[in-house]
Amino acid sequence: RHWLEAEPTDTAVCVDAAPLDAAAARYFAPVADRLELAQGDVTAPEMWAQLPKDADFVVHGAAVTPHAFIDASGRQHDPEREDPVRVLTVNILGTARALDWARTLGHLRRFVYVSTGSVYADIVAGQEERPFPLPEDGYVGPYALYDVSKYSGELIARRFRQLYDLPVASVRLSSVFGPLDRPTSVRNVRNAANLVAHAAAQGHRLSVASAEAIGDYVYAPDVADALRRLLLASKEALxxxxxxxxxxxxxxxxxxxxxAAAAAAGFSIETVGLGADVRADPARRTGRWGAYDISRAGADLGWRPRPLGDAMRAYIAWLRENPCQPT
Structure with a gap:
C-alpha cells in the first residue's frame, strides 16, 4: 500500500498462501484497483510461472514464523517442533524459488529479501556492560529453525547475486509493530509494543511480568519506507x-x-509476575534482544525511523479507527 500510494501509476502483485482476510481487505481497499492477489504455494515452480514477467521490483518476505503460542482453547502449540520441515521448506526452498524466478525477469531493478534480527546471537559478551547497537557484520548466531532458515535465505540471495549479477539486498528487521500486525496461520506472535498499543487503544490495564524488559521496536510504515528507498536506490548508492x-x-x-499513556490518558501497566499479559524476559538485554545499528540504512538510503513516541501515538490512533483487530 505504501508503494502504491507513492507511485499512483504502478500496479503490484501480492503472493500469499491464503486469500486476504477481512482486516487486510479493508487496509488495501484504497489501492485495490491496482493490487492483484496471486494465491499459491511459494515452494511450487508453477506458482511463480503464473506471475508477470515484466516486474521491476520484488520484495520476498513469505515465511513461516514458528513462535510457540496458546490457542483460544488454551492448547499450547510449538510449530517448530510440530512441523519442522514446513518451516525449512517454505523459508528456504520458497526463497530459492523466488530468486530463481527473479533471474528470468528482463527488467528487474532490485530484489529485496526480508530477513530478521533473529539471525543474531542471543548473547553478545560485554554488550550489557558497554551497550552498543548491533552492526550487520559479526554477531550472527542463529539457533532456532526460523533463525537458521532466514540466515540461509540471506546466503542463498547473496549467492544468486554472485552467480547471475542480480541486484539483490537483504534487510534484517527488529521487532516490528503497526497496522495489520495480527496473528495469522504462519505467524502467531505479538510483541510488547503491539500488546501495549492494543491495551491503550481499548482502555485496558495491561499486566506485565517485568516493566524492565527491552526491545528495539520499529513501526511498520517506517519499515515500508525503508523498503521503498532500498528498492529505488541506485546501484552506486548501495x-x-x-x-x-x-x-x-x-x-x-x-x-x-x-x-502509550501520552496518547491514551489513564492507561497504565501493572507488574504481576506469573500469568502476565506480557511475559518478556528482562534478562535478555544483548544480541538480538538489544538495539540494532541502523547507520548503514541512514547513510545509503537517507532513512530514519520516526521517534517511538510518535509511532505509538500513530498506531493507537489507527487501532481506534480500525477496532476489528485481535485483542
Missing amino acids: HHDTYNIATGTTATIADLAAH
Whole structure:
C-alpha cells in the first residue's frame, strides 16, 4: 500500500498462501484497483510461472514464523517442533524459488529479501556492560529453525547475486509493530509494543511480568519506507548487501507504556509476575534482544525511523479507527 500510494501509476502483485482476510481487505481497499492477489504455494515452480514477467521490483518476505503460542482453547502449540520441515521448506526452498524466478525477469531493478534480527546471537559478551547497537557484520548466531532458515535465505540471495549479477539486498528487521500486525496461520506472535498499543487503544490495564524488559521496536510504515528507498536506490548508492531496519535504540516496557499513556490518558501497566499479559524476559538485554545499528540504512538510503513516541501515538490512533483487530 505504501508503494502504491507513492507511485499512483504502478500496479503490484501480492503472493500469499491464503486469500486476504477481512482486516487486510479493508487496509488495501484504497489501492485495490491496482493490487492483484496471486494465491499459491511459494515452494511450487508453477506458482511463480503464473506471475508477470515484466516486474521491476520484488520484495520476498513469505515465511513461516514458528513462535510457540496458546490457542483460544488454551492448547499450547510449538510449530517448530510440530512441523519442522514446513518451516525449512517454505523459508528456504520458497526463497530459492523466488530468486530463481527473479533471474528470468528482463527488467528487474532490485530484489529485496526480508530477513530478521533473529539471525543474531542471543548473547553478545560485554554488550550489557558497554551497550552498543548491533552492526550487520559479526554477531550472527542463529539457533532456532526460523533463525537458521532466514540466515540461509540471506546466503542463498547473496549467492544468486554472485552467480547471475542480480541486484539483490537483504534487510534484517527488529521487532516490528503497526497496522495489520495480527496473528495469522504462519505467524502467531505479538510483541510488547503491539500488546501495549492494543491495551491503550481499548482502555485496558495491561499486566506485565517485568516493566524492565527491552526491545528495539520499529513501526511498520517506517519499515515500508525503508523498503521503498532500498528498492529505488541506485546501484552506486548501495555500499552493502545487508541492512538493519530498526529504531536503533532500546525501549523498556515502561517506556512503551509511558508513550502509550501520552496518547491514551489513564492507561497504565501493572507488574504481576506469573500469568502476565506480557511475559518478556528482562534478562535478555544483548544480541538480538538489544538495539540494532541502523547507520548503514541512514547513510545509503537517507532513512530514519520516526521517534517511538510518535509511532505509538500513530498506531493507537489507527487501532481506534480500525477496532476489528485481535485483542
